[in-house]
Amino acid sequence: MYFCGKYPIIEKKTLGAEIYSVVVYAPEQANAAQVGQFVNISAPGYTLRRPISICGIDRERGTLRFVFEVRGEGTKAIAAENDTLDILGPLGKGFEIPESGKIIAVGGGIGVPPLLGISKACRERVTAILGFRDYSKIILDKEFSKNGSNVILCTDDGSVGRKGVVSAPLEEELQKGGVEVVMACGPMPMLRATADVCKKLNVPCQVSLEQRMGCGVGACVVCSCMTVKNGEELYSRVCKDGPVFNAEEVRF
Amino acid sequence: MSDALKVKIAGVEFKNPVIAASGTYGNGECYTDLYPISRLGGISCKGMTITPRLGNPPPRIAETPSGILNSVGLQNIGVRGFAEKYLPELKKSDCVIIANVAGAAVEDYIAAAEILDCTAVDMIELNISCPNVKAGGAAWGISRENAAMVTSSVRKATKKPLIVKLTPNVTDIAEIAKAVEAAGADSISLINTLLGMRIDIKTRRPVLKNNMGGLSGPAVFPVAVRMVRQCYKAVKIPIIGMGGVSSWQDAVEIMLAGAAAVQMGTALFSDPYSPLKVIDGLENYLKREGISSISEIVGKCEEWG
Numbered sequence: 001m002y003f004c005g006k007y008p009i010i011e012k013k014t015l016g017a018e019i020y021s022v023v024v025y026a027p028e029q030a031n032a033a034q035v036g037q038f039v040n041i042s043a044p045g046y047t048l049r050r051p052i053s054i055c056g057i058d059r060e061r062g063t064l065r066f067v068f069e070v071r072g073e074g075t076k077a078i079a080a081e082n083d084t085l086d087i088l089g090p091l092g093k094g095f096e097i098p099e100s101g102k103i104i105a106v107g108g109g110i111g112v113p114p115l116l117g118i119s120k121a122c123r124e125r126v127t128a129i130l131g132f133r134d135y136s137k138i139i140l141d142k143e144f145s146k147n148g149s150n151v152i153l154c155t156d157d158g159s160v161g162r163k164g165v166v167s168a169p170l171e172e173e174l175q176k177g178g179v180e181v182v183m184a185c186g187p188m189p190m191l192r193a194t195a196d197v198c199k200k201l202n203v204p205c206q207v208s209l210e211q212r213m214g215c216g217v218g219a220c221v222v223c224s225c226m227t228v229k230n231g232e233e234l235y236s237r238v239c240k241d242g243p244v245f246n247a248e249e250v251r252f
Numbered sequence: 253m254s255d256a257l258k259v260k261i262a263g264v265e266f267k268n269p270v271i272a273a274s275g276t277y278g279n280g281e282c283y284t285d286l287y288p289i290s291r292l293g294g295i296s297c298k299g300m301t302i303t304p305r306l307g308n309p310p311p312r313i314a315e316t317p318s319g320i321l322n323s324v325g326l327q328n329i330g331v332r333g334f335a336e337k338y339l340p341e342l343k344k345s346d347c348v349i350i351a352n353v354a355g356a357a358v359e360d361y362i363a364a365a366e367i368l369d370c371t372a373v374d375m376i377e378l379n380i381s382c383p384n385v386k387a388g389g390a391a392w393g394i395s396r397e398n399a400a401m402v403t404s405s406v407r408k409a410t411k412k413p414l415i416v417k418l419t420p421n422v423t424d425i426a427e428i429a430k431a432v433e434a435a436g437a438d439s440i441s442l443i444n445t446l447l448g449m450r451i452d453i454k455t456r457r458p459v460l461k462n463n464m465g466g467l468s469g470p471a472v473f474p475v476a477v478r479m480v481r482q483c484y485k486a487v488k489i490p491i492i493g494m495g496g497v498s499s500w501q502d503a504v505e506i507m508l509a510g511a512a513a514v515q516m517g518t519a520l521f522s523d524p525y526s527p528l529k530v531i532d533g534l535e536n537y538l539k540r541e542g543i544s545s546i547s548e549i550v551g552k553c554e555e556w557g
Contacts, residue, residue, distance in 0.1 A: 002285045004524055047469050047522055048315050212311045215521050219282035221327050222313035235307055
C-alpha cells in the first residue's frame with residue numbers, strides 16, 4: 001500500500017557537504033513502510049519525481065527519515081524545501097530480513113542510508129561494512145554503532161578506517177562463517193564485487209539497485225534491470241520488482 | 253458526476269473525456285492504491301504485440317526541460333498474456349478499455365487484432381507511431397500508403413472500434429489522418445512522442461541506451477494542439493488529443509482545437525492524481541461557463557482570419 005500527498009518536514013539538517021537528513025511526519029506512509037523501500041519525491045519545477053531511499057521508519061512518531069545527496073538540480077530543489085515535501089510512497093520491495101542469524105550490511109557512499117533500518121531492526125546481529133571516498137564523506141557510521149552494530153569503515157584514500165574497497169573486509173568477515181545473509185546498497189561496481197564474493201563463499205546476497213526512474217509504481221517500465229528468473233532473461237522493474245533483488249537474479 | 257462530461261467516440265460512451273495514455277498507466281493495476289481506475293473515462297493499456305517483447309536496454313528515460321524522453325521499446329507480455337492476465341480485472345472497472353497494439357509486420361497487427369476481437373476490450377488503438385523500435389512502429393505512421401494499408405488490413409480483422417494513433421514525426425500529419433480515415437479508422441489519437449535525443453557532455457554518450465527516444469510532457473503541448481487542429485480540419489472522425497496535457501486548462505485548450513477526448517500520460521509521473529484533477533476541473537468549468545455538455549466546445553477555436 002502506498003500513498004501520495006504533502007507531508008510536513010519536522011526536522012532537517014546537513015550531515016556533510018550537500019548531504020541532507022530530513023524527517024517528515026507521514027504516519028500512513030511510516031505505518032506501511034518496510035526497510036529497503038523508497039519514496040518518489042516531487043522536485044518543484046521538474047517533471048520527474050526523485051527516487052530517494054527510506055533511511056528511518058518510526059511508526060510510533062509517525063515519521064519517515066530520508067538521507068540524500070544533492071546530485072543535480074532536482075535534488076537541489078528538494079533540499080530547498082523547508083515546510084512540506086510531496087511524497088509518493090512507500091514504494092517497491094525492500095530487504096528480506098531473517099529472524100535470526102548474523103547479517104552483513106555492505107554500503108557505499110550515499111547507498112548507506114537504506115541499510116540503517118537493518119541495523120535498527122537487528123542491532124548486534126549486524127556487521128556494517130561501510131565504504132566512503134574519504135573522511136569528509138562519512139555519514140551515519142555512529143548511528144550504526146549506537147544500534148549496537150559492529151562497524152567496519154573503509155575509505156578509498158585510507159583517511160579513516162581501512163584503505164580500499166569493501167570487498168576485502170567482506171571476504172574476511174564471510175570467512176569467519178555463520179553469516180545468514182549479506183545486504184548491499186551502493187554503486188554498481190561495489191554491488192557486483194559484493195555479489196561475486198558472496199557467490200564464491202556461497203552466502204545469500206540481496207542488492208538494492210538504482211536506475212533512472214519514471215512513475216515509481218511499475219506503470220511505465222523505464223527503470224529496467226536485466227534479471228534471470230526461472231532460467232529466463234527478462235527486464236525487471238527496479239521500482240516495483242525491486243529495488244532489492246536477490247543478487248543471483250541480477251545480470252550485473 | 254454529471255452527464256455534462258459524457259462523450260461518445262466511435263459509438264463508445266465515456267463517462268468523462270479523460271483517458272490514461274498508453275505506456276504510462278500499465279494495465280490499470282499500478283495506481284489502484286490511490287484511486288480506482290473507474291474514476292477515469294478510459295484507459296489505453298500498455299502497447300502490446302503479438303508475441304512478448306523484452307524491450308530496449310536501460311537507461312530508458314531522460315528528463316528534459318518540461319518533459320521526458322523515453323525509449324522503452326514496447327516491453328510487453330504479448331496480446332494473449334494481456335487478455336489472460338490483465339483484461340478480466342480491467343473489465344470489472346467502469347471505464348472504457350482500449351487495447352494499444354503495435355507490430356513489426358502487417359500480419360502481426362492483423363493477428364493481434366483477431367485475438368482482441370474475441371475479447372472484452374472496448375476499442376483497439378493501432379499504434380503506428382512508436383518511435384522506439386527499429387522495425388515497425390513509426391515506420392507505418394510516416395507514410396500515407398503504409399498507414400492506410402495497415403489500417404484497412406486491421407479493419408477487416410476486427411469489428412471493434414478502431415482508433416489509429418498518429419506520429420508527429422511527419423511533414424504533414426493531416427495527410428496521414430485523411431489516409432487512415434479513408435482506410436476505415438473510426439477515430440484517430442495524437443500525438444505520439446516527438447523523436448528526440450540527449451547527450452551527456454562528460455561521457456559524450458547519449459543518455460538513452462537506445463540513443464534516441466520519444467519526447468513527451470508539457471514541452472510538446474503546443475505541437476499537440478497545432479496538430480490536433482490540423483487534423484480536425486482535415487477529417488470527420490473524432491480525435492483523441494494528447495501530448496503534454498497536464499491541467500484542466502490544457503484539456504479545454506486541446507478540445508477547443510478539436511479533440512473529442514484527451515489522453516494524459518507524462519503528467520501522471522509528476523502527479524498521479526492529475527487525471528482526477530482534470531476531470532474535476534472540467535466539471536467546474538462547464539458549470540461556471542453554463543455549458544451543458546463538454547462536447548459543445550470540441551473544435552470551437554475561432555481562428556484569426
